[in-house]
Amino acid sequence: MSLLEVDQLGKQYPTPAEPLVVLKDVNLRADRGQSVAVLGPSGSGKSTLLAILGTLDEPSSGVVRVEGQDPFQLSETALAAFRADRIGFVFQEHYLLPQLSAFENVLLPLLATGPATAAGIARGESLLERVGLTDRRTHRPAELSGGERQRVAIARALVRDPLLLLADEPTGNLDAATAETVTELLVGLQAERDGVLVVVTHSEALANRLDRRVRLINHALEEASV
Ligand SMILES: Nc1ncnc2c1ncn2[C@@H]1O[C@H](COP(=O)(O)OP(=O)(O)OP(=O)(O)O)[C@@H](O)[C@H]1O
Numbered sequence: 001m002s003l004l005e006v007d008q009l010g011k012q013y014p015t016p017a018e019p020l021v022v023l024k025d026v027n028l029r030a031d032r033g034q035s036v037a038v039l040g041p042s043g044s045g046k047s048t049l050l051a052i053l054g055t056l057d058e059p060s061s062g063v064v065r066v067e068g069q070d071p072f073q074l075s076e077t078a079l080a081a082f083r084a085d086r087i088g089f090v091f092q093e094h095y096l097l098p099q100l101s102a103f104e105n106v107l108l109p110l111l112a113t114g115p116a117t118a119a120g121i122a123r124g125e126s127l128l129e130r131v132g133l134t135d136r137r138t139h140r141p142a143e144l145s146g147g148e149r150q151r152v153a154i155a156r157a158l159v160r161d162p163l164l165l166l167a168d169e170p171t172g173n174l175d176a177a178t179a180e181t182v183t184e185l186l187v188g189l190q191a192e193r194d195g196v197l198v199v200v201t202h203s204e205a206l207a208n209r210l211d212r213r214v215r216l217i218n219h220a221l222e223e224a225s226v
Pocket residue numbers: 013020022040041042043044045046047048049
């Protein structure tokens with residue numbers, strides 16, 4: 001059993017005319033520790049696919065399984081707990097809370113299902129160090145550079161060591177040098193994990209650093225060499 005299994009996934013949006021088909025027959029398997037880049041033209045459904053993998057959106061058809069479990073079969077409360085515990089997100093925008101410090105932002109996901117544990121806080125400390133921001137721990141997002149904010153967002157996404165780390169254009173807003181730093185960080189942290197990393201990106205430099213590349217073409221995924 002692969003950690004992530006996607007079978008015959010379909011997604012369509014209703015429109016006044018006929019339904020807009022975004023995904024059709026999408027299949028994907030990813031094993032423990034694997035990283036996958038999702039490529040494809042603008043509007044091909046990459047973000048939609050990532051949102052479904054992250055349970056932020058529901059499929060119209062097909063099945064997603066994470067460690068053998070279909071999250072869409074869970075009750076609303078169980079799904080919220082599943083999402084908090086098993087899934088980490090990094091977006092193009094950092095979505096840090098402006099009134100919290102860098103360190104508090106990293107710890108935030110720990111509070112989703114109860115009080116933070118000592119182990120969770122220690123993990124937050126070590127991740128902040130790992131992303132090189134220990135000396136910025138009390139800075140608020142407005143007092144950080146764009147690259148530093150994205151590094152905080154990566155530490156936050158990993159603080160619960162999620163099974164699925166999902167990143168949507170994580171370097172999209174960054175200049176080339178900063179994008180390179182964030183890429184190295186993501187790749188380095190993923191190498192220490194046994195969860196799956198799925199990254200939607202237009203950046204070939206980032207895609208080429210991951211284990212596999214898949215491309216959305218005609219609403220389905222194909223393995224891609226570049
Ligand atoms: N909530 C929605 N309702 C209707 N249509 C939607 C909705 N969300 C996305 N779409 C449409 O689905 C298609 C796929 O969008 P999506 O954002 O997944 O593409 P993408 O491959 O991530 O694009 P990009 O690379 O430009 O970010 C687009 O045509 C979009 O207009």
